[in-house]
Amino acid sequence: MTQNGSGTAVKLALRQLLDRCRAGEMSPALAVMSLLLATRSAARAAMALEACPDAPDSCLDEMRRLLREHRDGCARIEALLAQEPDGAGAASATEGIARWAGFFDAALARSPAASVALYSLGSEALLAEATAEMAALFEAWDLLGPDRRILQIGCGIGRFEAAFAGRVGEAHGIDISPAMIAAARSRCAALANVHLSVCSGRDLAPFAADTMDLIYAVDSMPYLHLAGPGLVERHFAEAARVLRPGGDFVILNFSYRGDAAADRADVGRLAREHGFALLADGVQPLRRWDGRAWHLRAL
Numbered sequence: 001m002t003q004n005g006s007g008t009a010v011k012l013a014l015r016q017l018l019d020r021c022r023a024g025e026m027s028p029a030l031a032v033m034s035l036l037l038a039t040r041s042a043a044r045a046a047m048a049l050e051a052c053p054d055a056p057d058s059c060l061d062e063m064r065r066l067l068r069e070h071r072d073g074c075a076r077i078e079a080l081l082a083q084e085p086d087g088a089g090a091a092s093a094t095e096g097i098a099r100w101a102g103f104f105d106a107a108l109a110r111s112p113a114a115s116v117a118l119y120s121l122g123s124e125a126l127l128a129e130a131t132a133e134m135a136a137l138f139e140a141w142d143l144l145g146p147d148r149r150i151l152q153i154g155c156g157i158g159r160f161e162a163a164f165a166g167r168v169g170e171a172h173g174i175d176i177s178p179a180m181i182a183a184a185r186s187r188c189a190a191l192a193n194v195h196l197s198v199c200s201g202r203d204l205a206p207f208a209a210d211t212m213d214l215i216y217a218v219d220s221m222p223y224l225h226l227a228g229p230g231l232v233e234r235h236f237a238e239a240a241r242v243l244r245p246g247g248d249f250v251i252l253n254f255s256y257r258g259d260a261a262a263d264r265a266d267v268g269r270l271a272r273e274h275g276f277a278l279l280a281d282g283v284q285p286l287r288r289w290d291g292r293a294w295h296l297r298a299l
């Protein structure tokens with residue numbers, strides 16, 4: 001994540017984003033989100049796109065169109081970014097968890113879609129496209145099935161529970177943010193096999209040993225990382241306890257420190273220490289989301 005908003009840095013960031021978009025490696029919406037992260041400002045992102053000297057093509061046109069049509073959502077994202085707690089500042093895991101719970105409660109009030117995925121640009125339609133791409137990955141990795149009990153750590157507004165309810169036996173979601181759980185309950189109100197609850201953020205204590213076939217975390221593990229030392233390790237131990245033998249543990253983004261080698265080394269060590277085989281190691285399989293994915297299996 002580039003946070004330097006200087007003109008040269010922004011031009012360089014836009015050049016790289018256009019290259020990746022033109023190569024088909026990222027969607028135009030993801031490129032707009034990355035430009036927002038580079039500029040921290042919807043107005044500066046728009047200025048950078050307008051000033052781009054390239055001949056117009058489908059990527060540049062689409063990025064300009066998306067920013068124009070989702071101007072309000074992008075302004076909300078700018079406000080969200082300005083409110084992010086300082087990850088390094090928490091005195092304890094309890095304080096860190098409380099800070100992030102407060103942040104996500106407030107983020108939801110600004111924009112439900114942007115609060116769980118900045119690449120939605122605040123749009124439910126763009127969010128649904130990204131969710132469908134991730135759901136296809138879950139199908140390709142054979143993670144779903146009518147007899148499976150699945151648990152999401154950090155379920156947010158329940159978009160995956162809504163998407164997966166018809167493809168699994170039971171879909172459970174937990175989150176530290178009471179507002180997120182209220183939104184998820186409302187989204188999944190008609191789905192009898194979806195179970196949602198506020199959690200402590202410290203462990204998976206409400207779940208008995210050997211009861212889940214899949215545990216997954218989509219963009220929530222980085223907040224465990226930020227909230228306090230030991231939380232990530234604890235959740236690996238808890239996932240090993242709660243999963244049935246042969247169950248799957250899937251992590252979409254491990255940290256936001258921007259060091260893929262360090263993330264791979266940490267996940268590899270934790271997998272070994274907690275009895276998981278590593279089936280996918282920090283791969284980037286999607287166009288609409290540029291995070292890294294790990295697929296672990298309980299031995």
Ligand SMILES: C[S@@+](CC[C@H](N)C(=O)[O-])C[C@H]1O[C@@H](n2cnc3c(N)ncnc32)[C@H](O)[C@@H]1O
Nearest residue numbers: 104116154155156175176177201218219220223
């Ligand atoms: C970026 S959102 C992603 C939500 C959801 N996974 C999705 O992709 O739609 C991260 C979520 O993780 C939750 N979260 C952060 N720390 C957590 C923790 N220690 N335990 C459970 N949930 C946590 C936040 O409240 C927030 O809802």
